[in-house]
Amino acid sequence: MWTSLHTKVHKTLQNSLILPPKKRILVAVSGGQDSLCLLKIIMDLRIKWDWEVSIAHCDHGWPSDTGISDHVKKISEEWNIDFYLKRTQILKITESIAREWRYKVLLEVARENNFTAIVTGHTLSDLAETVLYNLIRGAGSHGLSVLTNTRPLTNSINLVRPLLNTSRTETLFFCRQLNLPVWEDEVNTNFDYARNRIRKQLVPYLKLNFNPQVEKTLYQASKVLKAESDYLEKEAGKILKLASNKKKTQLNKKILQTIPLALQRRVIRMFLQHNKLQAPNFEQVEEGVKLINSPHGSQTSSFSVQVVLEVYDDYIVKK
Numbered sequence: 001m002w003t004s005l006h007t008k009v010h011k012t013l014q015n016s017l018i019l020p021p022k023k024r025i026l027v028a029v030s031g032g033q034d035s036l037c038l039l040k041i042i043m044d045l046r047i048k049w050d051w052e053v054s055i056a057h058c059d060h061g062w063p064s065d066t067g068i069s070d071h072v073k074k075i076s077e078e079w080n081i082d083f084y085l086k087r088t089q090i091l092k093i094t095e096s097i098a099r100e101w102r103y104k105v106l107l108e109v110a111r112e113n114n115f116t117a118i119v120t121g122h123t124l125s126d127l128a129e130t131v132l133y134n135l136i137r138g139a140g141s142h143g144l145s146v147l148t149n150t151r152p153l154t155n156s157i158n159l160v161r162p163l164l165n166t167s168r169t170e171t172l173f174f175c176r177q178l179n180l181p182v183w184e185d186e187v188n189t190n191f192d193y194a195r196n197r198i199r200k201q202l203v204p205y206l207k208l209n210f211n212p213q214v215e216k217t218l219y220q221a222s223k224v225l226k227a228e229s230d231y232l233e234k235e236a237g238k239i240l241k242l243a244s245n246k247k248k249t250q251l252n253k254k255i256l257q258t259i260p261l262a263l264q265r266r267v268i269r270m271f272l273q274h275n276k277l278q279a280p281n282f283e284q285v286e287e288g289v290k291l292i293n294s295p296h297g298s299q300t301s302s303f304s305v306q307v308v309l310e311v312y313d314d315y316i317v318k319k
């Protein structure tokens with residue numbers, strides 16, 4: 001059965017070329033509606049595109065996950081698709097560790113078996129939720145433009161998200177229309193997780209009271225911010241090179257004083273990251289900006305145990 005969603009994904013792939021023809025592709029299937037919808041569409045398109053398709057499933061060993069891996073394996077057998085299973089050895093795995101582990105093992109499977117793309121079922125709804133989640137936590141434009149439809153993981157393997165312009169309402173409709181065996185994950189109804197509260201409470205509230213198209217507008221905003229953020233990041237990189245010494249332990253204040261605040265913040269963030277402060281927060285970056293405009297004479301600012309900056313005349317120096 002051919003649906004309007006098949007046509008939409010096919011067109012998206014034709015326009016973006018994120019999944020070129022004749023490739024070996026690994027579909028990451030959790031068993032939920034999004035990845036199952038994705039798998040079905042990829043399987044139906046594979047002849048047209050001449051792909052070799054396999055499935056990878058990651059078993060987190062959570063009690064709530066019992067049975068999912070067997071369910072996905074059964075689908076692979078019934079649909080006649082090669083199946084790769086990874087099980088974690090880590091006990092008490094948290095959501096964010098689980099995500100990191102998943103990407104690590106998916107990449108291992110792709111490397112060992114010559115796949116050139118790992119394909120996930122991230123949707124427009126996931127993107128909107130991520131934008132809202134990061135906004136609430138105080139992200140700047142970089143943090144608001146996180147999900148893109150493709151991203152290189154290595155020189156030869158890309159992460160690809162063909163459903164990023166498709167909402168979860170559409171994937172649900174598709175799964176019902178085609179009667180796909182969707183696994184209902186109990187974890188998705190647990191309101192202890194911020195992500196679930198955003199999905200089940202905040203987004204419906206925004207849709208009902210503000211904008212029924214809020215997922216789409218957040219997607220558009222994120223695309224615009226991504227381009228702006230990439231541009232500013234590139235410019236900031238050039239200025240950092242120009243204003244710092246070779247080891248990047250010293251910054252020339254005079255150069256930084258001539259650039260706009262938006263770039264000063266980025267240069268300071270890059271400088272701190274280079275000097276081992278992993279994720280500088282807003283206050284730390286602002287402290288650095290203050291140093292740029294501080295009067296001559298010695299002034300010290302401590303950003304963390306590892307990073308202390310001092311101002312000597314025209315230079316900000318890492319101690």
Ligand SMILES: Nc1ncnc2c1ncn2[C@@H]1O[C@H](COP(=O)(O)OP(=O)(O)OP(=O)(O)O)[C@@H](O)[C@H]1O
Pocket residue numbers: 027028029030034035056057058059060099102119120121122126
């Ligand atoms: N256990 C799993 N096994 C295989 N693939 C998975 C698994 N869980 C998630 N995925 C893949 O990741 C996609 C997104 O899933 P989900 O939204 O649950 O992940 P997430 O933790 O939000 O991921 P991300 O951090 O990448 O946004 C799924 O559509 C699927 O392709």
